[in-house]
């Protein structure tokens with residue numbers, strides 16, 4: 581699995597971000613260590629499963645990703 585080119589995190593990095601978002605705020609970029617900017621994404625009406633989607637953007641390396649954070 582490649583990094584997916586510019587502008588993206590690997591699956592492993594997204595997983596690390598998701599874990600960090602649960603325990604700490606703000607999270608840090610797994611690629612460069614900068615503090616990630618996070619923006620909550622409004623849940624889609626009608627979607628049954630409960631997940632919290634967060635859009636994260638790194639001001640350091642400019643990678644971005646939408647990460648699903650499990651809400652227990």
Ligand SMILES: [Zn+2]
Nearest residue numbers: 609612638641
């Ligand atoms: Zn970064």
